[in-house]
Each structure stands twice: as C-alpha cells, then as structure tokens.
Amino acid sequence: MKDKLLALLNAKNAEKTALAQRADGVDSAEELRSINAQIRSISNEIETINELIKIADESEKREKEREKLVLVAQNRETGASSEEYRAIAKVILKRDITPEERALVTVADNGAILPEEFVNQLQLLRKGFPSLKKYCHVIPITGKTGKMPFATIGTNKLSKLVSGSAIPEGSKVTEDINYSIDDYGKIIPVENSLTDDEVVGLIQNVITPEFAEASVLTENDEILAIITANADAVSGATSYEDVEAAMNGVLPSLRSGLVTITNLSGYVYLKGLKDGELRPLNLITTLPDGTDVFNGRPIIVMDDADVAPTTPGDMIFYVTNLWALVKFFDRKGYEIGSSKEVLFNYNQTAIRVLERFDVQKLDDRACKKIEFTKPA
Known part of the structure; x- marks a missing residue:
C-alpha cells in the first residue's frame, strides 16, 4: 500500500x-x-x-515485528516438529525416508499434508493482508462436492401453538446450495542440489510467506466476483453521504454483519474530508485491534485494480453483509507435492502447494454498489 x-x-x-x-x-x-x-x-x-x-x-514496523515472532517460533521448534518438516522435505524431493520419518507424514494423492505448525504460521502471516474470508460464513467440509441447506436471515418466526389445533405450516425459509471444491495452488521451483535442511528452510521462509499472500489474494478475487455480480447500483449518488444512506437502509436483521469495501482512492477520499472550518470530519476511526471503521462498521481497503469503478477516477464503495452473501466452503488442510519432470530441463524440482475451497452466493439483499464522481 x-x-x-x-x-x-x-x-x-x-x-x-x-x-x-x-x-x-x-x-x-x-x-x-x-x-x-x-x-x-x-x-x-x-x-x-x-x-x-x-x-x-507504522504498519510495516508491526509487520516486521510479526515476522520476527514467526522466526522466533521457528527457532524454538521441538525436535519432533523439525523432524516432521525434514520428513516432508524428503517426500517432496522423492528421497529415501526411514520408517520413522514416514510415520511423521500424512500422505494423500502423492502429496504430503502440511503439519499444523505450518498452518499456524500461515494464518499468522495472512493477517498482514486484507482478507475478505473472515467476514464470510466459513463452512468446514471434508468432501469434494455436496449440498447444504441454509436459512435466509430475517424471514423466520415461531408460530403460536394452540392446544387442540394443528401446528401452522410455515413458508420455506431454507435454500439448498450445491458446492464443488476447486484446487488452488502455487508452483515454486527448487534447485535439485539443495540439502534436506535447506529445503526445510525453504518451506518455512519462502513457501509459507509466498503462499500466505497468494492464498489471501486468490480468495479475495473469488469473493469479489460474487459481490460485483450481485450488487445493486445506487442511482444518483454524489458523496459519502450516499454510502452512509445505503448502510442505514439495510434491513435491521442484516446490519450486524455489514461491511464497506473500497479501494485506496476511496479510502483517501474519506480520510481527507473536512468541514467548512477545514477541520477533519474523522469519518474513519481505527479500533485498538487495527480495524478501520466507517459509519460504525468495518471498512476494508483493497487494491485499486481489484475494486475498480466503472468510470476511471470515480469513487466506488460496496456495502454488503458478507456473512449472509457468501458461503465459503473450506476444505481444511494444505497439501504439498512435487514433480521433477515439469522442470527437468532446468535441473529443478517443481514444488506445488494446494488449498481447496469453493464460494457460493446466498442472500444478496444487503449488497449495494455506490459510485460517484469525486466532489470538487
């Protein structure tokens, strides 16, 4: 940024x-x-x-401190954790492993399932990037395909029961969503001359941070695709007040999960607004945990290329309840595998890291797009 x-x-x-x-x-x-x-x-x-x-x-300083904590955590690994990483390194480089090392590695589809410590480090590094996933309804699943029912928020009421009378039939308030998990991965070339210990360092210091960034950005792309495809455009918008009006007009049952999504230009616009006496309006405040808030709800700042207005130079904002709109089907676990054939001519091994998920749309009643020309 x-x-x-x-x-x-x-x-x-x-x-x-x-x-x-x-x-x-x-x-x-x-x-x-x-x-x-x-x-x-x-x-x-x-x-x-x-x-x-x-x-x-200041954010960069905090990020460097966070990276130091990761390195400290790595230096304090138990012998078992180090052996686990070393065993994984041997599996992905197709080297001989002992029965003890084989017992440390969970293998699936010719790849190794990365240990919990990798996942923990990955989640720590992911916090340095603006992730939309945490605002969505995340559903852990184990299969590749399936169907799951969901209730529509704001349509459910209990019926009053009267003795001797049949229980009234309610209207259908659930919707079935089909999901199909896709694989998302990253290929990283590794020199065949690396030792096992060097590959362990590669997993911890290169693959983990690279995959953390790529993972967040890929998830954001899929979530943003649902937002942009289902957002209702607010007509006649001229200023930030129309963004506030769109937020205030959301159904009460959907307000609690409301967020505003904008790009860097929109963020700069809101931060720079002043009153007639040239005093800052302070439309954006920052909570102690670092969350930026606009009109009482979180505001998420994305890259200008990811959240782009229809007309270049315009301000653009999306107001949405991501928990209601996006169902994020998350197949837990990250898999790491390798191939010597892909980069054979370069004397390198291609290391591939995979995550698996699917995103589907449910309730788009609180999904609005506000775009306007920046006031002079």
Missing part, C-alpha cells in the same frame, strides 16, 4: 505544481479563484496522503 500512496503523492504534487504554473498566466480573477480552490483541495489531499504514509510506515 505504501508504494501506491507514494505514487499517488507524486501525482498530486505534480498536479499542484501544474495548477500553480497555470495561475501565473491567468488574467481573470474568477479563474484565479477557481484554480486556488483546486490547489487548496489538492493540498488537503496531500496532507491526508502524508498521514496515511505515516500509518503505512
């Missing part, structure tokens, strides 16, 4: 400089006032971006 903020800062500074140069050659007082107003607006944005860069710097 910091790189994008710096690029945005440079662009705004260039825009401000161009306006200042334009002002030097203006004869009309009215046009000069207009240019000065634009310069003041851009100056406010620059001030906001500088504040966000400071926040990004």
Whole structure:
C-alpha cells in the first residue's frame, strides 16, 4: 500500500505544481479563484496522503515485528516438529525416508499434508493482508462436492401453538446450495542440489510467506466476483453521504454483519474530508485491534485494480453483509507435492502447494454498489 500512496503523492504534487504554473498566466480573477480552490483541495489531499504514509510506515514496523515472532517460533521448534518438516522435505524431493520419518507424514494423492505448525504460521502471516474470508460464513467440509441447506436471515418466526389445533405450516425459509471444491495452488521451483535442511528452510521462509499472500489474494478475487455480480447500483449518488444512506437502509436483521469495501482512492477520499472550518470530519476511526471503521462498521481497503469503478477516477464503495452473501466452503488442510519432470530441463524440482475451497452466493439483499464522481 505504501508504494501506491507514494505514487499517488507524486501525482498530486505534480498536479499542484501544474495548477500553480497555470495561475501565473491567468488574467481573470474568477479563474484565479477557481484554480486556488483546486490547489487548496489538492493540498488537503496531500496532507491526508502524508498521514496515511505515516500509518503505512507504522504498519510495516508491526509487520516486521510479526515476522520476527514467526522466526522466533521457528527457532524454538521441538525436535519432533523439525523432524516432521525434514520428513516432508524428503517426500517432496522423492528421497529415501526411514520408517520413522514416514510415520511423521500424512500422505494423500502423492502429496504430503502440511503439519499444523505450518498452518499456524500461515494464518499468522495472512493477517498482514486484507482478507475478505473472515467476514464470510466459513463452512468446514471434508468432501469434494455436496449440498447444504441454509436459512435466509430475517424471514423466520415461531408460530403460536394452540392446544387442540394443528401446528401452522410455515413458508420455506431454507435454500439448498450445491458446492464443488476447486484446487488452488502455487508452483515454486527448487534447485535439485539443495540439502534436506535447506529445503526445510525453504518451506518455512519462502513457501509459507509466498503462499500466505497468494492464498489471501486468490480468495479475495473469488469473493469479489460474487459481490460485483450481485450488487445493486445506487442511482444518483454524489458523496459519502450516499454510502452512509445505503448502510442505514439495510434491513435491521442484516446490519450486524455489514461491511464497506473500497479501494485506496476511496479510502483517501474519506480520510481527507473536512468541514467548512477545514477541520477533519474523522469519518474513519481505527479500533485498538487495527480495524478501520466507517459509519460504525468495518471498512476494508483493497487494491485499486481489484475494486475498480466503472468510470476511471470515480469513487466506488460496496456495502454488503458478507456473512449472509457468501458461503465459503473450506476444505481444511494444505497439501504439498512435487514433480521433477515439469522442470527437468532446468535441473529443478517443481514444488506445488494446494488449498481447496469453493464460494457460493446466498442472500444478496444487503449488497449495494455506490459510485460517484469525486466532489470538487
């Protein structure tokens, strides 16, 4: 995020400089006032971006501290954990293993199921990326395909029972969802000359952080596809107040899981808004756990490329209850396997890490898209 903020800062500074140069050659007082107003607006944005860069710097420091904790945890591994990783390294490199090492590894589909410690480290590193999954309804499953019933929130009521009378039949309030788990993976080339210990370090220090980032971004893509396909566009929107109005208009039964999703440009816009006295409106506040909140609900900031407006330059926001909208079928466990044939000509082994999940849509009543041109 910091790189994008710096690029945005440079662009705004260039825009401000161009306006200042334009002002030097203006004869009309009215046009000069207009240019000065634009310069003041851009100056406010620059001030906001500088504040966000400071926040990004602090976030980087926290991330480095988190990585240090992971390394400390790795250095404090028990002998059993180290042996488990070493056994996995031998399996994926197709090397001879002892019966004791084979007992340490769970093998499935010619691959090794990664140990719980890997999963714990992966989850720790995933916290450094904006994940939409944690706001969805996550359902652990064991099979590849199936069907599961879900209740529609806000339509359920109990019937009053009267002695001697038949129990009233209620309307159908459940919907069956079919799921089919897909495999999502990442290929990492490894030199065949690496020792077992070097492969253990590779799993811990390269594969784990790379897969953590790729895992979050892939899940986000699938979830965003459901959001964008089912969002109702709010017509006539002109400012952040329309985003608040969309949130306030959500059914009471769906408000508790409400979130706002925007891109970096939308976030900068909200953070930079000021009142008539040029005092910050403080529309976004940060909770002690680091969660950003807008209008009393979490706001999630994504990359501009992932959350893009229909018209370039417009502000875009999605207001949705992800728990109601997205059912995330999660097949637990990560599998690691390898192939020497794929990269044979390069004298490398291709290591593949897989996760398995599926996402399906259920209740889209609280899913709105608000897009508008940034006010001058």
